[in-house]
Amino acid sequence: MHPAYSVILFTTASGAGYGLLVWLGFGRLLRLLPLTATFTCAAFGLALALITAGLCSSLAHLGRPERAWRALSQWRSSWLSREGVMALATYVPAGLLALSSLWFDGVGPLTEALALLTVAAALLTLFTTGMIYASLRTIRQWHQPLTVPVLIALGLASGAVLNNLVLALLTGTPRWAAWAAIVSLAAAGILKWAYWRTIDGELRSHTVEAATGLGRFGKVRPLEPPHTEPNYIMREMGYRVARKHVTTLRQLVGVLAVAVPLALSLLSLLPALALMAAALAAASMAVGVVIERWLFFAEAEHVVMLYYGADVA
């Protein structure tokens, strides 16, 4: 699949934003967070800004962004619609939670409820985003049980890294935030590794023979394409990345999105290094996740390419 930068940016930024919201919600619920206006503005502001930036970027993917509101209507069947609904809905508890933190200086049942709702909405949003991909039967590398967990885990991990950074910046080293980052990064790393193992090990079951129904005569090969220059389908679904690049890029993801932020998060436990380590972790994570998202598209093979020269998918 063609890695669309608008979508990559969206899933990276919004993913981190929703992840951060999850941690902020937990933090509030478990009363782990400072109640200062500075912190609230910075942390919630960052989360909502990331989400908003991501959503805006996703509009750029649309041919008719001015009609984007229509996407909210088909939540009964469409994961994309559900994502849209959830993405917007999340603003409500998250916004109220932020406001409640500004207005009340304690955590009461209302704040607890808002925090719970924020966590749920953010997780659900990540889930719906994941399901958009995971539900596509046409793309084997996406139609995987691990697609959603990976997406959620990466969202949580990047959120946790950011959470750690904000806290480090404003309050020193809260050990829980560092540990949240460490654990979620490890989880994301393991899940992604498992995901890769799965897609590499899986049998490719769709063949050009089934796509054309011509297997009865033997091996099927394209003779003439319908057009000599690539069309939309080939531009959108025909993106291929060389095997050797995949290996390098996967290693890069492992290093930049998992190993480095994990190590730095550990380092951030040392108060002296907390801020710098958390900041570097966030930077590394951002680059790593962008590469991961890019790979997520680039590695994905659409079954339609069977009509355009692919043997199996």
Add this chain to the structure above:
Amino acid sequence: MTTLPASTGKKLGLVIDLDTCVGCHACATSCKEWNSGGYAAPLTDQDPYGVDPHGTWLNRVHAFEAGEGTASRTVNFPRSCLHCDEPDCVTVCPTGASYKRAEDGIVLVNPETCIGCKLCSWACPYGAREYDYGHGVMKKCTLCVDRIYNSEILAEDRIPACVRACPTGARHFGDLGDPESAVSELVAARGGFDLLPEFGMRPVNKYLPPRARRDAGAEPPPVVAMPRPSDDGGGQSPASAAPAVERLFAWIDEMLSR
């Protein structure tokens, strides 16, 4: 509406005969031509006279080879929307722009409400949906919905443009939900098949397989006994060592002396 109708009154669709298609692209260009001014209008072209010409087409014709060596076959293969009974392209659509008509099963995109998110094209295994870069919305075969019910055109022309144009008669249009229809009977008689049935989208369009060859494997027919003046026992000259020319002349003489 993105949810699928529980059932459709008819299942209108195409039957494409791979045994007859010569790959002339008439169905592709006539489709482009009709729809450039029809329901799917515009169908824009990018860089039409430049270095990278490409555009939106609702129907495209491939050619494949199957098998090896002399036993192999060349098969021309037109591909357009199959108007699936249970298509993901409809259910994934966030806006409801993509829908399946309850009346006849035609799968359409509403160009007024489509946001161009492209998700439906990702969901279609058949490559039947093409995003129109110039128009910002998704395009697909309309089954010529603006022809088949069009009271402004002649009754015999109320068929899809591609079927109307196809010079070899390789394209058939009809109600595949009606087992008595001509298209259903054709499918039954010729072993029509679904593309990628494992996706379970239950395409309405069917493909008719290329027929078996009648070539080197075939037995030669017996030598025809040519009409003879009198019944003297068949087409062979009396056994003789004369060369073929002499035997031929002897036979001709006999033929001519009737």
Add this chain to the structure above:
Amino acid sequence: MRAASEPDIALSVSPADEIKTTTCYMCACRCGIRVFLKDGKVRYIEGNRDHPVNRGVLCGKGSAGIMQHYSPARLTTPLLRVGPRGAGDFKAISWDEALALASQWLGDVRRSDPRKLAFFTGRDQSQALTSWWAMQFGTPNFAAHGGFCSVNMAAAGLYTFGGSFWEFGETDWPHTRYFMLWGVAEDHASNPLKIELGKLKQRGVKVVSVNPVRTGYSAIADEWIGIKPGTDGLFAGALVHELLRTHQVDVDYLRRYSNAGWLVIRDPGAADDGLFARDASGKPLAYDTRAGALRSALDPELAPAFSGSFELADRRQAVPVFQLLAERFLAPTYAPERVAAETGVPASSIRRIAAELASAAFAEPVVLDVPWTDWAGRRHDKMLGRPVGMHAMRGISAHANGFHTCRILHVLQILLGSIDCPGGFRYKTPYPKQTPPTLKPRGKPGEVKPMQALMGPHLGFPTGPEDLLVDAAGKPQRIDKAYSWEAPFAAHGLMHTVIANAALGDPYPIDVLFLYMANIGWNSAMNLPATLAHLSAKDAAGDYKIPKIIYSDAYFSETVAYADLILPDTTYLERWDCISLLDRPISEPDAPADAIRQPVVAPDRDVRPFQSVLIDLGARLRLPGFANDDGSPKYPGGYADYIVNHQRRPGIGPLAGHRGNGGGDWGRGEPNPRQLEQYIADGCVHVHRLPDALKYFKHANREFIDWAVDMGFRITPTPVIFQLYSEPMQKMRLAARGHGSVLPPQAQRQRIDTYFDPLPFWYPPFENAAAERDFPLHAITQRPMAMYHSWGSQNAWLRQIHAANRLYLNAARAAELGLNDDDWVAISSRTGSIKAQVKLMQGVNADTVWTWNAIGKRAGAWSLDARAPEATRGFLLNHLIADLEPERPDGYRYSNSDPVTGQAAWYDLRVRVEKIGADAVKETSPQFAPLPMPPSAGTPGADR
């Protein structure tokens, strides 16, 4: 039953304010179309259901007509060259200036020496007009493109049975039971062939395709014979061999309709050796077995001997044609085992196909209960048919052995008794003609004089050396050397030789080259680099060797850049045209037909229909037939006026329908001022159905022959007798042996002697000689169904289908050569070398490579971007195809053509294919300097 959530869509939008019928011209098939006009623009084009050619369907090109009509490559104004030839620098001029200049150039030539005008036309569909104009001008140098197209097919057919494949006949589709395609990719009958192949498949009729490549029609054939190029004559000869060997030939048919029983004089060394023995009145003789005596072979009651040697009155011996034919084809040369290796067709397949042909022809003849009368007046109560259909085209004819190969195919058809019978191959009116048609070429020494019209049409059919256009020394009289000893039966001229001959002044220099609708500076050139050099060659004084070039094109083609004066034509939707029975017919076997184009939209540019321009020029030059005695134009209303009012012979004009009597007459009749109106009312076509009794056996059908004479289609009421043995050829051969008064120059005698064999035979294409080692592969092109020669590339839709082309080669052969899909290769022939990208396939003869024709474009032409794929990944084989054969010992070089007809031998090309270095530029070569856009071209029609 619309679900509530579904949008309400307009299902009955009217697609047109008005629908006008006319005739498609996205190719030469000439289908009827209905053009939908909305808001003054072309909205849609569909096939006309009532048109005999396409019966409603429309092909891939026809359906893209809109984009041609609104193409940015349309020329917009007359142009005068200002830079050097080939650079593409022009200035816009007015029509007054353009026509004044053209008449001055042409007038000078006509006053001094009309031969100095060479007028050649390409995709011309108004040859009845263009040839008439050239005749009135008085130049012998006119022809259309047939010489590089398929004249082998036309000439072989006309000399053999008075008809031809191509567009002159077709199979009796509803009745045929076995159908063979020989070397056909598209042909001009694009849609009819497709329609009928579809129906044959439906009926389960076996379709066999003989073609080195398995695409298109060959892909759907029941049997594909992947023959080695240039060997069809051998394969067909082996089928003849098998039919003769197994005694499965239609003896009765041969006796009635062919010259099988005619006696051939056997007197080696004599001046009449090999000619027919004739009686005192000149009638050919046969030996009547019943009377035991020689009789006129034209005696219908004859029982002629087919074998034996018979004594003539002068005591010499003569043998029947059939005997000679049988001896030739029963020889081991044509035995299936012997031809298998050379043709690549297994002997068992040859035997089986011969048996299938015989079985289809003889086991179940088609019998129609239609009484008819033969030429001798005998009534027959039934029509008995041999239901074997065949169609052949350029895969057969575009070889230097094409004439003879095609004759072998006709012999095969005749032996099967399957010409113009139910289920067989049928003539389309105005065919059949005599074998050959009774028309002689014009332009002999003394026939061409200043200010004088030529006495008849240029092109004809020599029946002996005395008909050739040569002077006493045997020197050619036409610029293309047609009807010279180099190409005696050049029935369509040799357009492919004109540019080189004119530039080299061989046989003489010319002053004006006038071209119409031919992109001969590109895809119809043989040896393209040499052709371009000739077009811009200068003499010692610095003047162009071809001093003036006038060209009419509608679009910005490559050739435009090489012309001095451009007369821009309209598109096909903007003009009147006439598809006439005097020209290439669109008739059905059952029904003569002709058609028109009407302007369905008005031009939005300063262009004029070429035919009207030609008529205007004719009047300005005061050509007889175009100007009245007082100098006023005869057809002030342009081409439409001419179509209605021109009479070739009394009562006979361009259109046969709606003539005199208020439009009631067909064929002959007074000009009818309302004729065009009435054609339009009929859908721009007129079909004249023949009565049942006239539908078959037209070569020998009394009623048909009389009707055809009546209608002016033929001159004599005699039957057409199939010439298995061709006496005109033997006459040429006798001249080569020193007999008669018109003799070939010594150096040419051997060639004439060899190739003017009165019986058809197979010989290897000339390019094969010594090619095996250096150039092991045959290289051919095919017509892509969705592209018409060069002019489809300006079409925004069609070019998306074919913006670049590949060299296709057999996968197994590729493995031997170490080639993979997408590799870039050098393709070399004895003429040059080009670069291209390869694609492997299974369905191609292992010794053959091929590509789609005419996809490669010169950078900048056709208003395309200079880096368009057509210019960077598109290529032509024309760079590699030799225009001349290697030098003879005396230094002379024949054109790379069939020695009988002069047909260009495109498909004899031999090449070598080598992978190019990884660091070489991945782009087709050679590349030429990009052409700049001519003034005011380059914008798509306002509407697109």
